[in-house]
Amino acid sequence: MAVNSPKPVAADLKPVAGIEIGYAEAGIKKPNRKDVLVLKLAPTASVAGVFTLNRFCAAPVQIAKANLAAAGADAAIVALMINTGNANAGTGALGLALAQQSCAALAGLLGCDAAQILPFSTGVILEPLPLEKIVAGLPAAVANLTADNWYNAAEAIMTTDTQPKAGSRSVTIGGHAVTMTGISKGAGMIKPNMATMLGFLAFDAKVAQPVLDVLVQQVADLTFNCITIDGDTSTNDSFMLIATGAGTLEVNSVDAPEYAELKAAVTELSLFLAQAIVRDGEGATKFITVTVEGGKSVDECRKIAYSIGHSPLVKTAFFASDPNLGRILAAIGYAGVDDLDVDQLNLYLDDVWVAKNGGRNPDYKEEDGQRVMKHSEIAVRVTLARGDAAATIYTCDLSHDYVTINADYRS
Amino acid sequence: MAVNSPKPVAADLKPVAGIEIGYAEAGIKKPNRKDVLVLKLAPTASVAGVFTLNRFCAAPVQIAKANLAAAGADAAIVALMINTGNANAGTGALGLALAQQSCAALAGLLGCDAAQILPFSTGVILEPLPLEKIVAGLPAAVANLTADNWYNAAEAIMTTDTQPKAGSRSVTIGGHAVTMTGISKGAGMIKPNMATMLGFLAFDAKVAQPVLDVLVQQVADLTFNCITIDGDTSTNDSFMLIATGAGTLEVNSVDAPEYAELKAAVTELSLFLAQAIVRDGEGATKFITVTVEGGKSVDECRKIAYSIGHSPLVKTAFFASDPNLGRILAAIGYAGVDDLDVDQLNLYLDDVWVAKNGGRNPDYKEEDGQRVMKHSEIAVRVTLARGDAAATIYTCDLSHDYVTINADYRS
Numbered sequence: 001m002a003v004n005s006p007k008p009v010a011a012d013l014k015p016v017a018g019i020e021i022g023y024a025e026a027g028i029k030k031p032n033r034k035d036v037l038v039l040k041l042a043p044t045a046s047v048a049g050v051f052t053l054n055r056f057c058a059a060p061v062q063i064a065k066a067n068l069a070a071a072g073a074d075a076a077i078v079a080l081m082i083n084t085g086n087a088n089a090g091t092g093a094l095g096l097a098l099a100q101q102s103c104a105a106l107a108g109l110l111g112c113d114a115a116q117i118l119p120f121s122t123g124v125i126l127e128p129l130p131l132e133k134i135v136a137g138l139p140a141a142v143a144n145l146t147a148d149n150w151y152n153a154a155e156a157i158m159t160t161d162t163q164p165k166a167g168s169r170s171v172t173i174g175g176h177a178v179t180m181t182g183i184s185k186g187a188g189m190i191k192p193n194m195a196t197m198l199g200f201l202a203f204d205a206k207v208a209q210p211v212l213d214v215l216v217q218q219v220a221d222l223t224f225n226c227i228t229i230d231g232d233t234s235t236n237d238s239f240m241l242i243a244t245g246a247g248t249l250e251v252n253s254v255d256a257p258e259y260a261e262l263k264a265a266v267t268e269l270s271l272f273l274a275q276a277i278v279r280d281g282e283g284a285t286k287f288i289t290v291t292v293e294g295g296k297s298v299d300e301c302r303k304i305a306y307s308i309g310h311s312p313l314v315k316t317a318f319f320a321s322d323p324n325l326g327r328i329l330a331a332i333g334y335a336g337v338d339d340l341d342v343d344q345l346n347l348y349l350d351d352v353w354v355a356k357n358g359g360r361n362p363d364y365k366e367e368d369g370q371r372v373m374k375h376s377e378i379a380v381r382v383t384l385a386r387g388d389a390a391a392t393i394y395t396c397d398l399s400h401d402y403v404t405i406n407a408d409y410r411s
Numbered sequence: 412m413a414v415n416s417p418k419p420v421a422a423d424l425k426p427v428a429g430i431e432i433g434y435a436e437a438g439i440k441k442p443n444r445k446d447v448l449v450l451k452l453a454p455t456a457s458v459a460g461v462f463t464l465n466r467f468c469a470a471p472v473q474i475a476k477a478n479l480a481a482a483g484a485d486a487a488i489v490a491l492m493i494n495t496g497n498a499n500a501g502t503g504a505l506g507l508a509l510a511q512q513s514c515a516a517l518a519g520l521l522g523c524d525a526a527q528i529l530p531f532s533t534g535v536i537l538e539p540l541p542l543e544k545i546v547a548g549l550p551a552a553v554a555n556l557t558a559d560n561w562y563n564a565a566e567a568i569m570t571t572d573t574q575p576k577a578g579s580r581s582v583t584i585g586g587h588a589v590t591m592t593g594i595s596k597g598a599g600m601i602k603p604n605m606a607t608m609l610g611f612l613a614f615d616a617k618v619a620q621p622v623l624d625v626l627v628q629q630v631a632d633l634t635f636n637c638i639t640i641d642g643d644t645s646t647n648d649s650f651m652l653i654a655t656g657a658g659t660l661e662v663n664s665v666d667a668p669e670y671a672e673l674k675a676a677v678t679e680l681s682l683f684l685a686q687a688i689v690r691d692g693e694g695a696t697k698f699i700t701v702t703v704e705g706g707k708s709v710d711e712c713r714k715i716a717y718s719i720g721h722s723p724l725v726k727t728a729f730f731a732s733d734p735n736l737g738r739i740l741a742a743i744g745y746a747g748v749d750d751l752d753v754d755q756l757n758l759y760l761d762d763v764w765v766a767k768n769g770g771r772n773p774d775y776k777e778e779d780g781q782r783v784m785k786h787s788e789i790a791v792r793v794t795l796a797r798g799d800a801a802a803t804i805y806t807c808d809l810s811h812d813y814v815t816i817n818a819d820y821r822s
Contacts (some may be wrong), residue, residue, distance in 0.1 A: 055751045056744030056769075090740040092754070092770020125737020126771050235741050312723070312809075313817055320818030326536020329501040330646050333467030340466045343503070358467075359503020360537050398723075400814050406724055407731030 003279045003287040003376050003396065005272075007163045010151035014168040014179050016202045018042035018244025021149035023156040026137025028130050029085030029123060034156035036137040038106065039080040039200065040145055044245030047077045047118065048212040050220045052237035058089035059099040059129075060119035061236055067103075067115050078116040080240065081106050082198065083123075083134055084159055084185075089235035090126040098129040105135040109142045122159055122185065122198055122236050154183040157198055160405055161185050165276040169269050173261040176249035178205050180265065184224075184273040186237075199224055199239040199273055204247035205262065214254050215263060216241040223270035227278045227394045228309045241266065278394045283401030286318045287377045291392045294384040300337045301384075301391035307335035308380060315398030318378065323369030325354050332382060344385040350378060414690045414698040414787050414807065416683075418574045421562035425579040425590050427613045429453035429655025432560035434567040437548025439541050440496030440534065445567035447548040449517065450491040450611065451556055455656030458488045458529065459623040461631045463648035469500035470510040470540075471530035472647055478514075478526050489527040491651065492517050493609065494534075494545055495570055495596075500646035501537040509540040516546040520553045533570055533596065533609055533647050565594040568609055571816055572596050576687040580680050584672040587660035589616050591676065595635075595684040597648075610635055610650040610684055615658035616673065625665050626674060627652040634681035638689045638805045639720045652677065689805045694812030697729045698788045702803045705795040711748045712795075712802035718746035719791060719806075726809030729789065734780030736765050743793060755796040761789060 024036040041047070049068060051061050071077050081102065088095045103117040110117075121129065154164035168181040182201030207215065216239065224239050251258050279287050290308050295301035308314055311331040317324040328347060332340075347355035352368045355361060372378060435447040452458070460479060462472050482488050492513065499506045514528040521528075532540065565575035579592040593612030618626065627650065635650050662669050690698050701719050706712035719725055722742040728735040739758060743751075758766035763779045766772060783789060 054741060054744035055746075055748065055753050056740045087737070090737045090766060090770060092768060094770065124735070125741060126766070127737070128771070235737075235744060312813070316814050316817035319814065322818065324535070326498070326501045326538070326646075329467045330465060330536055333465035333646055335466075337466065342466050355501060355537070357503060359501060359505065360539070398814060400811055402723070403727050403730065403809060403811050403814060406727035407733065 003284055004163055005276055005279055008151065008154065008166040012168060013150035013166050014170065014181055015147035015150070016179050016181050016244055017147070017204045018045055018246030019202045019242060020145040020147055021153045022141040022143065022145035023149065023152050024137035024141040026083070026133045028083060028133050034152060035084045036134055036141050037082040037153055037156040038138070038141045038145065039153070039242070040110065041077060041079060041242060042244050042246050043076060044206060045076065046207055046209050046212050046243045046245065047071070047240060048209070048216040049238055049240040050216055052235060054235045056090055056235045058087055058121060058236045059091055059095035060088055060121045061238060062096065063099050063103065064118040064120060064238065067118055070115060075113065075116055077118055078110055078112040079106060080118045080120065080200070082120040082157055084157055085123040086121060086127060086129050087123045087125045087236050088121040088129040091128060095129060098131045101131055102129070102134050106138050109138055120198060120236070120238055122157065125235060150181050150183065157183065157185040159185065160282055161280055163280060165273055165280065167269055167272050169265060171261070171265045173205070173249055173265070174258045176205070176247060178203055178247055178249050178262070178265070180269055182269050182273050184277055186277045198236070199270070200242065201240070201266065201270060201273070202242035202244060203266070204244045205249035205251060206245035206247070207243035208252045211251055211254055211259065212241055212243055215266065218263060219267050219270050222267050223274040226392060227274050228306060275394055278396050281396035282405045283399040283403070284396035285376065285399055286397040288318060288380060288395050288397065289378070289392060290380045290395065291390065292382045292384065293390040294386060295389040295391070296387035298389045298391050301389050302393065303337060304332050304335040304382060305391050305393040307331045309393050309395035312398055318373070318397035319399045321370070321373040323349070323366060323373045325349065325369060328380065329355060340384070341386070346383045348381040349373070350375070414695055415574055416687055416690055419562065419565065419577040423579060424561035424577050425581065425592055426558035426561070427590050427592050427655055428558070428615045429456055429657030430613045430653060431556040431558055432564045433552040433554065433556035434560065434563050435548035435552040437494070437544045439494060439544050445563060446495045447545055447552050448493040448564055448567040449549070449552045449556065450564070450653070451521065452488060452490060452653060453655050453657050454487060455617060456487065457618055457620050457623050457654045457656065458482070458651060459620070459627040460649055460651040461627055463646060465646045465648070467501055467646045469498055469532060469647045470502055470506035471499055471532045472649060473507065474510050474514065475529040475531060475649065478529055481526060486524065486527055488529055489521055489523040490517060491529045491531065491611070493531040493568055495568055497532060497534040497538060497540050498536045498647050499532040499540040502539060506540060509542045512542055513540070513545050517549050520549055529651070531609060531647070531649055533568065536646060561592050561594065568594065568596040570596065571693055572691055574691060576684055576691065578680055578683050580676060582672070582676045584616070584660055584676070585669045587616070587658060589614055589658055589660050589673070589676070591680055593680050593684050595688055597688045609647070610681070611653065612651070612677065612681060612684070613653035613655060614677070615655045616660035616662060617656035617658070618654035619663045622662055622665055622670065623652055623654055626677065629674060630678050630681050633678050634685040637803060638685050639717060686805055689807050692807035693816045694810040694814070695807035696787065696810055697808040699729060699791060699806050699808065700789070700803060701791045701806065702801065703793045703795065704801040705797060706800040706802070707798035709800045709802050712800050713804065714748060715743050715746040715793060716802050716804040718742045720804050723809055729784065729808035730810045732781070732784040734760070734777060734784045736760065736780060739791065740766060751795070752797070757794045759792040760784070761786070
């Protein structure tokens with residue numbers, strides 16, 4: 001698609017000491033396609049995650065949350081296991097049992113307890129997990145465990161994604177070298193309160209569990225919780241941070257100066273991975289950044305930004321490169337900010353001042369709007385003039401291909 | 412489109428004593444198209460309305476609300492005036508001035524004050540109202556005022572509608588004959604809190620103003636506030652009830668037995684007009700009724716029903732006739748009912764029991780789901796088993812044509 005970043009290059013993805021990666025082609029949905037992934041952690045690693053708020057939280061998410069909560073010094077998480085092709089959601093008690101059995105199968109191969117495995121699934125909802133295929137595929141995944149498999153990992157978690165999403169960073173924090181690599185996937189069913197279907201980011205610092213728990217929430221709120229494609233929140237969304245502890249940096253407090261630097265670096269890479277999902281949004285031809293400034297609270301700024309980002313009318317106008325910008329005002333107006341004084345509101349499209357004090361800017365010219373709408377990356381900026389809060393979200397347009405992809409997804 | 416009701420027949424639309432209708436081809440957006448409408452009321456008439464909650468409430472809506480509030484026995488509303496082709500929204504102080512001037516022009520022709528006119532506009536947002544064209548068209552509209560113009564009225568308020576929407580009913584209430592005729596328009600930018608862009612329903616009973624004010628809100632909540640096409644709430648949505656007072660029925664209290672009968676009749680016709688909007692939804696190929704039962708409150712049932720009705724993934728699955736019904740569960744799960752116990756939930760598609768106690772019904776067969784999905788009218792029913800409240804909404808699918816229509820709307 002037009003707005004994708006360049007496809008990642010396998011050689012650019014740096015191994016992270018303390019994590020090994022194996023994959024298999026288990027034939028879950030299609031033959032000859034990587035669909036099972038294992039991330040094996042060093043004993044020094046700590047893991048934290050944020051998960052979907054969907055009440056139809058998938059069976060693997062329920063188990064991952066429970067196992068993560070129960071993990072401790074004497075029973076650390078040993079591996080993460082991901083399958084594509086089946087979400088194991090809306091599957092009731094049977095789904096929980098099948099997810100548990102898949103954990104037990106991997107635990108048997110790795111010599112640990114099933115509770116030390118975190119399972120993740122993505123794919124079709126409401127269909128039984130093909131346990132036998134997963135179990136049959138796991139030995140191959142364990143056999144090819146290596147630190148150098150990040151590109152394969154990014155490919156193994158793809159569903160309707162058109163390209164793998166991955167990135168690496170090397171930073172120095174407090175004199176210590178830190179290497180971090182992350183992958184993400186997802187192209188539909190993307191909304192706030194967990195955005196990507198799946199995101200995994202590992203780095204080789206040692207981070208105390210309570211600190212990592214804070215870090216993952218703070219980073220998610222700045223990155224994966226700021227993207228939307230279609231407003232659908234998946235049953236399986238998960239974003240996981242893995243601190244392998246194999247490097248020399250240690251962070252034991254959120255008040256340590258190293259924490260802020262680590263947070264900045266993890267946020268930057270996470271934002272790259274989150275934006276990669278929007279750029280690869282189902283049918284996307286435009287990448288749109290929506291910033292709302294001058295609000296009374298971040299919450300109201302986000303409400304307005306998401307109202308714009310979710311409006312099918314706004315999204316189809318972007319697809320058509322049609323500066324039908326009144327649709328943006330309409331979306332602002334129904335965002336649910338009940339005391340909004342629209343007479344103070346301004347709307348900008350890149351450098352073009354479209355609406356001034358709630359009405360059409362007298363200096364606005366249709367051809368200026370048209371010029372900006374033709375770009376593949378567009379910034380929408382709204383100023384409310386009622387406070388100091390601001391929020392930014394990232395979204396894409398709504399095209400014929402979105403309908404085609406989602407009408408044909410299972411066929 | 413496939414799910415439209417039969418096109419109304421002009422001869423079936425009954426005149427309502429006490430209201431005359433005139434129209435003009437003013438060339439606002441396209442030549443040779445009815446685009447200005449005047450509804451002239453008998454002095455006995457009372458009028459009540461509900462209007463969009465969008466903060467970018469259009470200039471004519473602001474004026475209509477103000478004039479309606481100020482109207483009284485010595486300055487009754489004389490006429491409603493509607494133009495298509497331009498919404499006069501997001502137009503600031505200039506938009507208000509232009510709307511006022513259009514009212515003044517019609518008032519001059521009818522010999523009343525501008526404050527006795529209710530203006531309505533629908534069309535493109537953020538563009539100046541073409542006042543001169545409207546003013547030039549009004550004399551023709553006034554010249555052809557007649558009781559027999561309801562079909563022309565329905566045509567005159569169309570924008571992207573593919574067919575006019577109108578209906579008549581004759582009922583007997585407390586021994587009095589009552590004739591009612593209504594029209595509606597709208598095919599996109601349709602959501603709760605005013606649904607249709609425009610709906611007008613007139614009947615020849617005499618109804619006290621406070622009673623009519625209650626009636627319009629109660630009817631709207633049961634009809635126009637129960638439909639959604641794309642989740643976009645327009646800046647111009649209005650639903651108006653006109654009691655012309657020209658017949659023999661009088662209703663002076665909401666406690667009168669005649670009130671309940673009148674409400675039932677007005678609700679039935681309003682629901683027909685509201686559903687006609689969904690049936691003609693932009694690109695719609697399926698008409699979908701979503702009922703949620705067993706909730707703790709109507710509000711939570713509506714939340715879940717709208718979450719299903721707004722989900723682009725659910726809507727594209729209906730378009731594809733693909734029983735990818737897990738998407739419905741996902742939409743229920745993210746509806747925002749935080750304490751929902753999904754293990755008690757059942758999902759039915761027409762007569763097919765799809766999900767039982769939160770998981771796939773063991774007796775559910777894909778071919779049964781497939782059979783229902785091929786219908787052009789489908790009922791989705793969700794039972795929550797946590798209370799006695801219920802709600803029903805009406806929506807349509809999301810097709811390629813929706814994208815085409817909205818990408819091309821202005822070109």
